[in-house]
Structures are given as C-alpha cells and as structure tokens.
Amino acid sequence: MEEEVYVAYLGPVASYTHQAALDSFTEPRFTLRPKTSIEDVFAAVADGSASRGVVPFENSSNGSVVFTFDLFANLSGKYGDIVVVNEAYVRVNHCVVGHPAAAPPSTGGDWSHITKLYSHPQAWGQCKQFLGAHFKHAEKQDVSSTSRGAALVAANPADTHTAAISSALAAKENGLAVLALNIQDSSENTTRFLVIRRASETASLDMRTFVDEPVEWDMYKTLVSFTVAQHGAPGALADCLAVFKKHKITLTSINSRPSGEGSWHYVFFVEFKGRKRAPNQGGPVNEALQDLGAVAKDWRWLGSFEDAAKYAK
Amino acid sequence: MEEEVYVAYLGPVASYTHQAALDSFTEPRFTLRPKTSIEDVFAAVADGSASRGVVPFENSSNGSVVFTFDLFANLSGKYGDIVVVNEAYVRVNHCVVGHPAAAPPSTGGDWSHITKLYSHPQAWGQCKQFLGAHFKHAEKQDVSSTSRGAALVAANPADTHTAAISSALAAKENGLAVLALNIQDSSENTTRFLVIRRASETASLDMRTFVDEPVEWDMYKTLVSFTVAQHGAPGALADCLAVFKKHKITLTSINSRPSGEGSWHYVFFVEFKGRKRAPNQGGPVNEALQDLGAVAKDWRWLGSFEDAAKYAK
Numbered sequence: 001m002e003e004e005v006y007v008a009y010l011g012p013v014a015s016y017t018h019q020a021a022l023d024s025f026t027e028p029r030f031t032l033r034p035k036t037s038i039e040d041v042f043a044a045v046a047d048g049s050a051s052r053g054v055v056p057f058e059n060s061s062n063g064s065v066v067f068t069f070d071l072f073a074n075l076s077g078k079y080g081d082i083v084v085v086n087e088a089y090v091r092v093n094h095c096v097v098g099h100p101a102a103a104p105p106s107t108g109g110d111w112s113h114i115t116k117l118y119s120h121p122q123a124w125g126q127c128k129q130f131l132g133a134h135f136k137h138a139e140k141q142d143v144s145s146t147s148r149g150a151a152l153v154a155a156n157p158a159d160t161h162t163a164a165i166s167s168a169l170a171a172k173e174n175g176l177a178v179l180a181l182n183i184q185d186s187s188e189n190t191t192r193f194l195v196i197r198r199a200s201e202t203a204s205l206d207m208r209t210f211v212d213e214p215v216e217w218d219m220y221k222t223l224v225s226f227t228v229a230q231h232g233a234p235g236a237l238a239d240c241l242a243v244f245k246k247h248k249i250t251l252t253s254i255n256s257r258p259s260g261e262g263s264w265h266y267v268f269f270v271e272f273k274g275r276k277r278a279p280n281q282g283g284p285v286n287e288a289l290q291d292l293g294a295v296a297k298d299w300r301w302l303g304s305f306e307d308a309a310k311y312a313k
Numbered sequence: 314m315e316e317e318v319y320v321a322y323l324g325p326v327a328s329y330t331h332q333a334a335l336d337s338f339t340e341p342r343f344t345l346r347p348k349t350s351i352e353d354v355f356a357a358v359a360d361g362s363a364s365r366g367v368v369p370f371e372n373s374s375n376g377s378v379v380f381t382f383d384l385f386a387n388l389s390g391k392y393g394d395i396v397v398v399n400e401a402y403v404r405v406n407h408c409v410v411g412h413p414a415a416a417p418p419s420t421g422g423d424w425s426h427i428t429k430l431y432s433h434p435q436a437w438g439q440c441k442q443f444l445g446a447h448f449k450h451a452e453k454q455d456v457s458s459t460s461r462g463a464a465l466v467a468a469n470p471a472d473t474h475t476a477a478i479s480s481a482l483a484a485k486e487n488g489l490a491v492l493a494l495n496i497q498d499s500s501e502n503t504t505r506f507l508v509i510r511r512a513s514e515t516a517s518l519d520m521r522t523f524v525d526e527p528v529e530w531d532m533y534k535t536l537v538s539f540t541v542a543q544h545g546a547p548g549a550l551a552d553c554l555a556v557f558k559k560h561k562i563t564l565t566s567i568n569s570r571p572s573g574e575g576s577w578h579y580v581f582f583v584e585f586k587g588r589k590r591a592p593n594q595g596g597p598v599n600e601a602l603q604d605l606g607a608v609a610k611d612w613r614w615l616g617s618f619e620d621a622a623k624y625a626k
Binding site: 060188237242244245249250257258263264266309 | 561564576
C-alpha cells in the first residue's frame with residue numbers, strides 16, 4: 001500500500017480552495033488538510049509536512065490575490081524553494097443553504113420564513129440582485145467565511161429561519177440542503193488556484209504532468225518573477241519584457257508588488273505561454289530566461305505547468 | 314474675493330488622505346470635504362461638485378490601492394473624463410495619542426496605566442515592535458480607521474486609561490496630545506496619493522503646474538491605461554510595451570486589473586517618465602502614445618504630472 005500523502009489548502013473546510021484541492025487530488029491516498037492562512041500553506045510545503053499546497057491566485061472579478069504574490073516574492077527568504085506544479089479553476093457558485101425543512105414552500109421562491117442570513121461580506125456583494133429581490137427583509141450577519149456561515153446554520157438543527165450563502169460543497173460538508181443554486185449576479189466569477197510543491201520534491205503526485213516530448217507550447221504556461229536595479233539603467237523594465245518578444249513568447253499576465261528592498265521598488269511577475277525544459281534542451285523559454293538573467297537584477301523561475309483553463313468547471 | 318473651491322478627499326477627517334489634501338491645497342480658498350469612499354471622491358469630481366479630488370494610489374509596503382485603479386479603469390463608464398493633475402507623498406507616522414493627562418510618567422515609557430488601545434487592524438501590524446515592548450498588557454480594540462480611534466478617545470475626556478494609535482493630524486483634529494511619536498516598525502512606510510480633476514476642468518488650482526517649455530522630461534510622470542484584444546495577435550501586450558522602449562521612455566511601474574470585458578482579460582496601467590504635450594508639439598511621449606494607439610485595443614491618457622517624490626515628507 002502506498003503511503004499517505006498530505007496536501008495543505010487554504011481553509012476552512014468547504015472553502016473554494018478546498019474545492020480546487022478536491023478537483024486536483026482525487027485519489028484516496030491524498031489527505032487534504034485545511035490551513036488558516038495562505039502563508040501556513042506555503043510553510044507546510046516548505047517544511048515538508050505537506051507534499052503539495054493549494055492556494056488562490058486570482059479571481060476573474062476581483063483580480064490578484066496579493067498575499068499569494070507576496071509569498072512567491074519570498075520577502076521573508078523562507079519560500080525560495082516553492083514552485084508551481086499545476087493550476088485549477090473553480091467557478092464561484094453561491095447558494096442559499098439551510099436545513100431541508102427551511103426550503104421555500106414553492107418554487108416561486110417565497111423566502112419570508114428565512115429571517116436571518118450568514119455570509120462573508122464579499123458574498124453579499126456578489127449576490128446583490130437575488131438578495132435584493134428575495135431577502136430584503138432578512139437580517140444579514142457577516143461571518144469570516146461562507147463555509148463558517150454554513151457551519152453556524154448546521155449547529156442549530158431546529159432553526160428553520162436561518163440560512164447561509166455559501167457553496168454547495170459547504171452545504172454537503174455540513175449536512176445541509178441547497179435551497180437555491182447559483183444566486184450570484186455574474187456567471188463569470190471564477191477563481192484560479194495554484195498547486196505548489198518544493199522544487200526538490202519530485203514525487204509524481206499530480207493529475208496532470210508533462211512528459212518532455214513532444215512540446216506543444218500552447219498547452220503550457222510559465223510563471224517567473226524578476227526585479228530591476230532601483231536606480232539602474234533607464235528602460236530596465238522594458239529590457240526585461242523585450243526578451244520575451246525577442247523569442248516570440250506570448251505574455252499572458254503581468255503584475256507587480258513591493259519588493260521589500262526599498263520604497264517604490266517592485267518585484268514583477270510575468271506569465272507566458274510555453275515551458276522551461278531541461279537546461280541542455282534549449283528552446284525559446286530556456287533562451288528567454290537566459291537573456292532575462294542578463295538584464296534583470298534578480299529573477300526566479302516559479303514553475304511551468306499545463307494551462308488548465310480548458311478543465312474549468 | 315475669489316470663490317470657494319471644493320476639494321474632495323477620502324475621509325474620515327484626519328485620515329492620511331486628509332494630510333495629502335492639506336499638503337496639496339494650503340490656501341484658505343480651498344474647502345476640503347471628506348468622502349466615505351474612493352468612488353465618492355471620483356463621483357464628486359466627475360459631477361463637478363468638487364474641483365479636485367485626492368485619493369490613495371499605492372503604499373510602499375502594501376502595494377497598489379486596487380479600488381483606485383478600478384475607478385481609473387472606468388468599468389462603470391462614469392469616470393472617463395477623470396485625469397491626474399498631481400501626486401503627493403505622505404509618510405505613515407503612527408503615534409500613541411490620548412488626553413494630555415495620559416502621558417507616561419517618565420520618558421522611559423511606563424505605559425502600564427494605559428489599559429485599552431483603539432486602532433485600525435493594519436496599524437497593529439505596522440507597530441508590532443513598539444506594541445510588543447510596551448503594550449502587551451493592553452486590550453486592543455479594532456476600529457474602522459485610525460482617526461476614528463482618536464475620536465473615540467476624545468469623546469471621553471476623563472478617561473486617562475485609554476489611548477489610540479493614529480496620526481499626529483488625528484490628535485490635533487481631536488484635541489488630543491501625541492504621547493509617543495513614530496512608533497511604526499519601518500520608517501519607510503509611505504503612501505502615494507493622486508490629485509484628480511476632470512479633463513475639461515482647466516482652472517489653475519494646483520501648487521505645482523507645468524508650463525509647456527522648457528521640457529525637463531525627468532521631472533514628469535505620465536499614467537496611461539490600455540487593453541489588448543482578448544484573442545488577438547500573440548505578443549500584443551509585448552507590442553504595447555515595446556512602443557515605450559522604441560521612444561527611449563523609462564517605464565516606472567506597471568499594474569494590471571480585471572477589465573470587466575470577460576474573465577482573464579485585463580486593463581494594464583503603465584507609468585513612465587515624461588509628459589504629453591499639445592498635439593502639434595510632438596516629442597517622444599506624444600509619438601509613443603500614437604504608436605500605442607496602433608497596437609492596443611483601447612488606451613487612455615490618464616494624466617501627466619510633476620514627479621513629487623522629492624517633496625515627500
């Protein structure tokens with residue numbers, strides 16, 4: 001029998017990150033463990049207590065998760081060995097969840113019997129239309145996460161006047177029913193997660209791994225970070241970006257965060273199509289990274305991984 | 314006598330944005346009005362009820378203020394006429410503020426008589442060393458802003474056991490004393506603010522304005538936003554960035570935010586040295602922006618303004 005493998009994810013149980021972890025690690029040999037912060041996930045992977053970590057990276061409506069970027073920037077010096085091995089997309093589908101007896105009497109949706117709702121402040125903002133149409137009368141109480149709201153409802157089995165706005169996973173984990181499905185305003189609200197590992201941890205645990213040939217460049221993405229000298233040559237940032245163009249590499253995103261080296265000095269994060277290969281195998285990404293090393297002050301390859309947008313649910 | 318001129322800023326009274334507004338508009342003819350959100354500042358400028366607005370843009374430790382970027386991205390279509398006319402830098406100097414009778418008995422700093430502190434959660438994190446050394450015993454109560462904490466202390470004049478962590482301005486505005494100065498861990502914590510106006514509002518109200526000649530390029534910065542076609546030519550982002558290099562323009566920052574046009578489509582924000590001139594006057598910035606128009610899907614000049622880093626306090 002194979003030994004148990006631990007995967008750390010940003011909790012609590014039934015968070016959207018938990019869903020991303022379940023989607024990425026389905027075999028029974030994986031034990032998924034919630035962590036209370038993104039840094040705790042990085043720390044568990046860095047110290048080897050988890051073989052993989054799952055963290056949120058960006059949301060299609062809200063943008064970058066800056067905490068994750070700052071950990072990749074490695075300001076603390078503790079996470080220089082962490083790389084990305086996969087990505088996962090989870091659509092944010094908010095539901096009204098509660099005890100089965102709290103279901104509305106008809107499909108028309110008379111919700112007057114629900115007098116109190118729990119949810120995270122961000123979820124109120126993402127479900128404005130539905131809440132405005134059906135829950136104007138209800139008291140809305142903020143809680144620290146949507147799954148915490150579901151747990152609070154579950155804790156009081158006799159109460160059919162209280163419900164929560166959370167995911168279907170949170171309903172399932174807490175033994176509640178989904179009373180209304182997909183109540184969010186925009187159907188386009190998707191969060192992108194990254195699966196991380198130590199660069200030195202090479203066990204093959206991932207659903208999607210790549211063999212070294214054939215190379216289909218468009219199937220992969222690579223994440224790198226770099227800095228430029230604070231008072232260096234004018235155009236240093238442009239010079240760094242030009243290396244990708246020179247090798248005909250398509251940039252897909254660019255972000256910047258304070259570098260920690262001084263005010264108004266940044267670490268830049270660039271994602272692009274393609275992947276790094278073994279040092280002796282050449283190819284445009286290897287050559288671009290070599291050129292980047294000549295113009296950037298510092299740079300770091302943060303991983304090459306299959307573009308999983310096509311698996312998005 | 315000149316008519317009164319209104320300046321909107323992100324409140325509350327005595328916020329760091331208030332300090333930036335005071336630094337930027339010192340004459341008695343200016344009436345400074347606090348607004349409860351960054352969008353309210355944009356709205357007051359857009360509808361003409363304020364001639365200028367002051368909003369936070371980035372912090373040297375925490376990075377971009379995404380709410381401000383999203384308003385410049387003009388997702389709502391309401392702020393297409395807003396441009397930047399100046400910038401201001403304010404150093405975050407946290408103080409212990411309280412009633413004069415609450416001062417510690419000696420300069421050695423015995424703070425055992427202060428049993429309760431108010432502040433914003435971010436301030437606790439920025440003053441860890443001082444609080445750990447002197448206020449381990451005190452109850453710490455979160456409030457919505459550092460200046461709100463000062464107001465709560467001021468509301469109870471007999472209480473010499475309660476203090477707040479806030480700015481010296483908040484102490485002054487609330488009639489309190491500064492009991493300890495500059496208690497933050499890092500002396501490098503500075504916030505950068507932008508002064509905005511309507512493009513069509515051309516009254517000369519600003520401390521620093523520029524005449525059209527002579528052009529000292531390094532004295533100015535320009536902010537532009539652009540988007541690229543979602544499924545357009547590979548390398549469209551690199552092509553947009555290359556126009557600045559072609560005209561030997563130094564990029565100083567780059568940011569991206571969701572464009573609102575679809576998942577994983579971004580609006581990019583670029584700042585660079587130099588400034589736009591009248592259309593017939595040419596120059597590298599004018600030429601670069603013309604080239605940008607040929608490769609970007611959309612782009613917008615968001616203002617050229619004097620680099621105020623040298624005035625930072």
